[in-house]
Amino acid sequence: MPVTQKLRNGAWRVVELITTPVVPADYLDVIAPLRNPHVLRARVEAVRPETDKAVTLVLRPGRNWQPAAPGQYVRLGVDVDGVRLWRAYSVSSAAGRADGLFTVTVNEVADGLVSSYLRKNARRGMLLTLDLPAGDFVLPERRPSKALFVTAGSGITPVMGMLRSAVHEMPDVVVVHSARTEDDVVFGSELRELNKQGRIRLIERHTRADGRLKAADLAELVPDLFERETWACGPGDMLDAITEHWADAGAEDRLHVERFRPTVLVAGDGGTAAFERSGIETEVAAGVTILDAGEAAGQLMPSGCRMGICFKCVLPMREGIVRDVRDGSVTTVTELDEPVLIQTCISAAAGPCRLDA
Amino acid sequence: MTTLQRKDVNPIAHLTPEDIEAIGVELDAIRDEFIAKRGETDANYIRKMIKIQRRLELSSRAVLLFSLFPPAWILGTVGLSISKILENMEIGHNILHGQYDFMRDPKIHSTTWEWDSASPAEQWKHSHNELHHKYTNVVGRDNDLGYGIMRVDEQQKWVPAHLGQPLYNFVNAIFFEYGIAAYDLELGRNLATKKRRNNPAFRARLAQVGRKIRKQMAKDYVIHPLLSVPVGLAFGNPLGAFLGTLSANAVASVVRNLWSHSVIMCGHFPNGVETFERTSITGETRGEWYLRQMLGSANISGSKLMHIMTGNLSHQIEHHLFPDLPASRYAEIAPKVRALFEKYELNYVTGPLPMQVASAWAKVFRLALPNREKANDIDHAVPPRRPEPAAV
Numbered sequence: 001m002p003v004t005q006k007l008r009n010g011a012w013r014v015v016e017l018i019t020t021p022v023v024p025a026d027y028l029d030v031i032a033p034l035r036n037p038h039v040l041r042a043r044v045e046a047v048r049p050e051t052d053k054a055v056t057l058v059l060r061p062g063r064n065w066q067p068a069a070p071g072q073y074v075r076l077g078v079d080v081d082g083v084r085l086w087r088a089y090s091v092s093s094a095a096g097r098a099d100g101l102f103t104v105t106v107n108e109v110a111d112g113l114v115s116s117y118l119r120k121n122a123r124r125g126m127l128l129t130l131d132l133p134a135g136d137f138v139l140p141e142r143r144p145s146k147a148l149f150v151t152a153g154s155g156i157t158p159v160m161g162m163l164r165s166a167v168h169e170m171p172d173v174v175v176v177h178s179a180r181t182e183d184d185v186v187f188g189s190e191l192r193e194l195n196k197q198g199r200i201r202l203i204e205r206h207t208r209a210d211g212r213l214k215a216a217d218l219a220e221l222v223p224d225l226f227e228r229e230t231w232a233c234g235p236g237d238m239l240d241a242i243t244e245h246w247a248d249a250g251a252e253d254r255l256h257v258e259r260f261r262p263t264v265l266v267a268g269d270g271g272t273a274a275f276e277r278s279g280i281e282t283e284v285a286a287g288v289t290i291l292d293a294g295e296a297a298g299q300l301m302p303s304g305c306r307m308g309i310c311f312k313c314v315l316p317m318r319e320g321i322v323r324d325v326r327d328g329s330v331t332t333v334t335e336l337d338e339p340v341l342i343q344t345c346i347s348a349a350a351g352p353c354r355l356d357a
Numbered sequence: 358m359t360t361l362q363r364k365d366v367n368p369i370a371h372l373t374p375e376d377i378e379a380i381g382v383e384l385d386a387i388r389d390e391f392i393a394k395r396g397e398t399d400a401n402y403i404r405k406m407i408k409i410q411r412r413l414e415l416s417s418r419a420v421l422l423f424s425l426f427p428p429a430w431i432l433g434t435v436g437l438s439i440s441k442i443l444e445n446m447e448i449g450h451n452i453l454h455g456q457y458d459f460m461r462d463p464k465i466h467s468t469t470w471e472w473d474s475a476s477p478a479e480q481w482k483h484s485h486n487e488l489h490h491k492y493t494n495v496v497g498r499d500n501d502l503g504y505g506i507m508r509v510d511e512q513q514k515w516v517p518a519h520l521g522q523p524l525y526n527f528v529n530a531i532f533f534e535y536g537i538a539a540y541d542l543e544l545g546r547n548l549a550t551k552k553r554r555n556n557p558a559f560r561a562r563l564a565q566v567g568r569k570i571r572k573q574m575a576k577d578y579v580i581h582p583l584l585s586v587p588v589g590l591a592f593g594n595p596l597g598a599f600l601g602t603l604s605a606n607a608v609a610s611v612v613r614n615l616w617s618h619s620v621i622m623c624g625h626f627p628n629g630v631e632t633f634e635r636t637s638i639t640g641e642t643r644g645e646w647y648l649r650q651m652l653g654s655a656n657i658s659g660s661k662l663m664h665i666m667t668g669n670l671s672h673q674i675e676h677h678l679f680p681d682l683p684a685s686r687y688a689e690i691a692p693k694v695r696a697l698f699e700k701y702e703l704n705y706v707t708g709p710l711p712m713q714v715a716s717a718w719a720k721v722f723r724l725a726l727p728n729r730e731k732a733n734d735i736d737h738a739v740p741p742r743r744p745e746p747a748a749v
Binding site: 014017018019020021022026027029030039079081082083084085304305307308309310311312314326327328329337338340341343 | 385388389392393395396397398399400401407408411412415454455458459460461462463464466467468471472473482483486487490491569572573575576580581584646680681
């Protein structure tokens with residue numbers, strides 16, 4: 001083994017010399033972008049409309065992909081107007097598809113840059129960047145004998161993944177789902193079909209007509225509520241109410257919750273710059289650059305031209321919002337994004353910023 | 358503000374400090390306009406360029422496996438020369454300027470890109486982006502002016518060694534990538550004293566350049582020639598195949614060097630381009646910085662293909678005003694910039710490549726000799742400097 005390993009390493013070094021200063025995978029990208037072992041990508045194989053506002057993307061993942069457990073989400077890097085933005089989407093397809101494909105279902109949200117871009121622009125052949133599946137909002141190996149799913153809006157997507165994978169392994173399933181109207185129910189016909197076949201008991205709630213579902217209403221709809229292993233996914237306030245309700249009943253260990261992370265960052269004037277590695281944190285007044293503020297606070301800052309030309313002062317921002325002092329343009333990084341390198345010499349804080357320095 | 362004041366005709370004597378600041382405001386507005394436009398088109402453009410270049414390189418190198426045969430040698434060498442030029446100019450130079458950092462694609466980013474050149478990207482970014490672009494044409498601060506080996510302005514003191522500068526310039530053109538690497542290392546200065554020679558920071562940078570050059574050389578002059586040996590064996594001439602590919606790679610590198618040297622010389626050397634004094638830039642305002650870029654750069658006129666092959670450095674003026682905007686936009690920006698030059702009666706230096714190259718070379722020859730007349734003394738008829746804002 002060591003000899004072949006050595007030979008293989010040696011051969012690989014020669015291949016790397018052939019392609020220096022870039023790596024062989026960079027040339028491979030030109031021909032087969034899904035074969036790159038270092039950058040996980042996915043190709044859109046098909047786009048299916050679900051409702052007026054939701055589309056399902058059928059994705060072919062690239063090399064080194066690991067299949068998702070039902071209920072998990074993936075982060076997708078989508079180039080929106082040339083800028084790569086990352087968002088998390090639940091996998092909506094059944095686990096272990098023979099063709100190796102998986103689906104995510106994107107529900108357009110108000111002011112949602114990425115969701116509206118995907119709904120309008122996703123086409124067969126489009127390439128997306130991908131991260132491995134993550135999240136512990138999953139079914140246990142031993143399927144529950146009695147299950148309850150409480151979802152609202154696009155909160156149905158991870159649950160759909162679970163149902164498609166394992167509904168036949170669960171004898172007693174109740175799904176309580178709210179959406180604005182009947183037509184807004186994502187996967188509506190499939191859910192109703194499952195209901196008709198008796199595989200699940202579906203309780204649909206249309207908020208425009210019936211009003212919002214309250215946690216207290218659930219007891220009426222599902223009498224044996226707290227005997228059931230429960231998965232809930234939807235907007236934050238709904239989940240807060242449910243969490244409280246289950247805690248009051250002492251049944252919190254039977255409840256599994258998946259939250260949609262709010263990614264709304266609004267630019268203000270000034271903010272805090274936190275340098276995570278040194279632990280230095282400083283208030284940055286409006287119009288002061290992060291470079292100046294960091295130096296004043298005793299942070300060792302890389303610097304160069306100090307006028308936005310040389311890109312030597314860049315630091316990775318993990319999360320936060322900054323404004324370019326030259327043109328006022330705003331850069332936001334959410335915790336779902338990959339860290340973005342910002343030019344500290346021309347960036348003023350426009351809110352709290354976490355920097356990797 | 359400048360050595361301009363020593364000239365017979367000061368090209369900015371007619372501008373008031375308010376005019377200069379107004380120019381800055383107008384240029385900022387142009388910048389804002391194109392920052393707002395920046396997006397998918399630019400991302401697609403650079404991705405397309407990278408794709409074209411890599412395909413061209415792969416196919417040229419494949420053809421050169423048969424370099425034993427003259428038609429393959431010629432075709433492969435032409436293809437590889439074009440590929441190397443594209444790689445350095447339209448792709449490498451522009452990505453390393455951070456023009457495509459906005460895409461947030463770690464593969465196409467100024468911090469991760471490495472190019473096909475003897476000079477490691479990191480060192481080049483320091484000497485080029487930081488020093489040259491900040492101190493454009495400031496005698497004594499911008500080493501790009503004559504690359505530290507040539508006299509390119511009447512104001513510089515003449516010494517007999519300058520007699521050889523046409524020769525240095527020619528040699529530099531042939532080995533341009535190594536010249537740039539040496540220049541990034543500030544080799545002349547750093548080898549001068551023992552203390553500087555042994556400075557660990559300098560040693561580390563020297564080692565970095567050494568590693569880069571070794572890899573580059575191994576690729577072009579060992580590995581790829583060896584790859585064509587099997588074809589050579591099949592046709593009974595392995596040595597011919599080896600040397601064929603080696604010579605093709607060498608020629609392609611020299612073609613790229615000559616081309617980029619010519620284009621780059623056209624950026625700041627032709628007649629009509631101004632230089633500035635070291636003391637002139639203390640407390641420089643944004644408007645004054647812009648003005649220095651406008652007067653210190655020269656364009657090359659030509660077709661779209663010409664602009665692509667120069668990495669859009671044919672739009673040197675626009676590049677120096679907006680070094681971080683995607684270069685493929687410079688053609689769109691140019692008419693607006695030119696209109697601004699006209700409005701403020703400034704000299705927009707441009708011309709076809711042969712003319713600009715000739716003009717730059719003429720200067721190299723002319724300044725190899727001492728000045729015929731003594732340089733003018735300082736003309737004190739300078740526009741009054743705006744008073745420094747009172748300290749708060």
